Amino acid sequence: MPIADNIILVGPMGVGKSTIGRILASLSSREFKDTDHVIEARTGANIPWIFDVEGEEGFRTRESSVLKELVEQPQLVIATGGGIVTQSINRSLLQQQNCVVYLTASLEDLIKRTCRDKKRPLLQVGNPEQRIKELMSTRDPLYREVCSLVVSTESKSPKQVAEKIIQLSQQL
Numbered sequence: 001m002p003i004a005d006n007i008i009l010v011g012p013m014g015v016g017k018s019t020i021g022r023i024l025a026s027l028s029s030r031e032f033k034d035t036d037h038v039i040e041a042r043t044g045a046n047i048p049w050i051f052d053v054e055g056e057e058g059f060r061t062r063e064s065s066v067l068k069e070l071v072e073q074p075q076l077v078i079a080t081g082g083g084i085v086t087q088s089i090n091r092s093l094l095q096q097q098n099c100v101v102y103l104t105a106s107l108e109d110l111i112k113r114t115c116r117d118k119k120r121p122l123l124q125v126g127n128p129e130q131r132i133k134e135l136m137s138t139r140d141p142l143y144r145e146v147c148s149l150v151v152s153t154e155s156k157s158p159k160q161v162a163e164k165i166i167q168l169s170q171q172l
């Protein structure tokens with residue numbers, strides 16, 4: 001893969017996109033961007049606040065415009081939010097990219113990694129375990145539709161996952 005190409009991480013909340021993305025960027029000499037962080041920096045508000053004030057729809061509009069902007073820049077690692085694939089306009093854009101990596105984890109790990117924080121509004125309503133299961137059943141086919149690689153994070157440290165992505169992306 002040419003060095004100028006971006007690596008884009010997709011997958012469910014808690015799979016490690018933001019954590020692994022940062023490490024992957026430093027290991028592969030790319031700049032790290034996280035769609036959620038860009039939205040927060042631009043609005044001066046955190047994700048739960050944006051969901052409260054603008055609803056999920058307002059957040060998705062912001063997310064789509066940030067994604068469109070980022071994919072046009074060279075040599076980035078882009079960590080997306082777990083719901084990026086719910087919008088068909090985002091899926092079309094992702095399908096045009098060279099390297100979109102779907103990170104996977106067991107439901108048990110996803111629950112463990114998200115249960116302690118309150119920064120994910122979609123897990124604050126109802127039973128979080130049930131919510132993660134529901135979201136995964138609708139979103140898993142969508143992640144698969146847009147990805148060029150599937151990489152499991154199970155029993156691997158974030159650094160090991162980042163190294164695996166580098167190895168596999170060189171074979172694309």
Ligand SMILES: Nc1ncnc2c1ncn2[C@@H]1O[C@H](COP(=O)(O)OP(=O)(O)O)[C@@H](O)[C@H]1O
Binds near residue numbers: 016113156158
């Ligand atoms: N491979 C991993 N093994 C164990 N814990 C992880 C791994 N990757 C991420 N985590 C932890 O899971 C939590 C969620 O990670 P985060 O990067 O915010 O996920 P995402 O951006 O996909 O929602 C964090 O506490 C992070 O430290």
Ligand SMILES: O=C(O)C1=C[C@@H](OP(=O)(O)O)[C@@H](O)[C@H](O)C1
Binds near residue numbers: 011
């Ligand atoms: O799955 C989702 O719909 C969301 C995932 C979050 O990002 P992470 O996947 O980085 O947690 C964030 O974009 C927002 O809370 C909505």
Ligand SMILES: [Mg+2]
Binds near residue numbers: 017019080081
């Ligand atoms: Mg994240």
